[in-house]
Amino acid sequence: QLQLVESGGGFVQPGGSLRLSCAASGFTLDSYSIAWFRQAPGKEREGVSCISSTGYMMHYADSVKGRFAVSRDNGKNTVYLQMNGLQPEDTAVYFCAAGNTYRDYIISETDFGSWGQGTQVTVSS
Numbered sequence: 839q840l841q842l843v844e845s846g847g848g849f850v851q852p853g854g855s856l857r858l859s860c861a862a863s864g865f866t867l868d869s870y871s872i873a874w875f876r877q878a879p880g881k882e883r884e885g886v887s888c889i890s891s892t893g894y895m896m897h898y899a900d901s902v903k904g905r906f907a908v909s910r911d912n913g914k915n916t917v918y919l920q921m922n923g924l925q926p927e928d929t930a931v932y933f934c935a936a937g938n939t940y941r942d943y944i945i946s947e948t949d950f951g952s953w954g955q956g957t958q959v960t961v962s963s
Contacts, residue, residue, distance in 0.1 A: 840952040847957030858919040860934030868912035871940040876930035885945025924961045929958040
């Protein structure tokens with residue numbers, strides 16, 4: 839069974855940084871595209887970033903472009919989301935998800951079948 843576990847969330851002041859990790863167990867990540875989604879209270883889940891299985895292609899939502907960076911280390915079976923310049927509007931539960939499709943124009947939940955349990959990110963002064 840595919841399992842993904844997110845870690846690295848926490849509390850940070852505006853302008854701060856966090857690095858989220860998404861570790862896989864039961865399978866190797868190197869044949870999957872991995873996406874990061876987030877869901878704030880009372881809002882729909884939003885695709886934040888996606889990275890292709892090779893790591894050569896990446897896509898970001900406009901809301902995080904220039905501040906967030908996704909990367910992967912297939913040797914460690916882990917994908918990362920470096921988040922810089924965090925703002926209160928970035929507060930949400932962040933999820934990683936694995937799928938077989940990479941699109942460079944949209945990050946759609948329907949493309950990803952295996953999900954982690956999420957990690958909370960809170961940005962506040």
